[in-house]
Amino acid sequence: xxxxxxxxxxxxxxxxxxxxxxxxxxxxxxxxxxxxxxxxxxxxxxxxxxxxxxxxxxxxxxxxxxxxxxxxxxxxxxxxxxxxxxxxxxxxxxxxxxxxxxxxxxxxxxxxxxxxxxxxxxxxxxxxxxxxxxxxxxx
Numbered sequence: 506x507x508x509x510x511x512x513x514x515x516x517x518x519x520x521x522x523x524x525x526x527x528x529x530x531x532x533x534x535x536x537x538x539x540x541x542x543x544x545x546x547x548x549x550x551x552x553x554x555x556x557x558x559x560x561x562x563x564x565x566x567x568x569x570x571x572x573x574x575x576x577x578x579x580x581x582x583x584x585x586x587x588x589x590x591x592x593x594x595x596x597x598x599x600x601x602x603x604x605x606x607x608x609x610x611x612x613x614x615x616x617x618x619x620x621x622x623x624x625x626x627x628x629x630x631x632x633x634x635x636x637x638x639x640x641x642x643x644x
Contacts, residue, residue, distance in 0.1 A: 507593065508567070508586040509625065513632060516580045517640045521573055524581060527639045528571050535565075535635070547571045564631045583636050587628045592621045 517524065525547065532539055532549050541548040550568035569585030595617050603610040 507589045509589060510584065510586045511629060511632065513583040513585075513636050514580065515636060515640060516578050519579060519640065519642075521575075521579050524573060524579060524639060531635055531638050537566075537568075541570075545573050545575060564627050566628055566632055566635070569632075581636070581640065583632060585628075585632050587625055589621065592617055 519527075528547050529539060529542075532547070536552060537549040538552055539547060539549045548568075548570040551565050566585045567588040569583065572582040572584070574580040574582075596614055599610050599613055599617070
């Protein structure tokens, strides 16, 4: 399965324990599955087979992990990915269909690619929003 991986890193003055609690809260609120929690790391994934609307699909990070440095100035590293298996499967289906039916079906491939690139942009935006929500200063 092809994964497109990204990384966001940011320092904060917020206590590590509070950052861990916020990570868990934010991921739970967005419907992700947290499958591994250790002293410095929280790993999560999207509910893969859950039926969602197209808007939710376009805005979801497929999985990732948060690594938190043990130093006094807390550095939060957010590694996340977007999977491209659905788009690759659809393009493969269109190619096979073009052999069976008509070659005009191939004209849909550019639209699939455009939607994939728009999804990648939206996933990056969602990841930045998750990071902002975790590291926001509250008074």
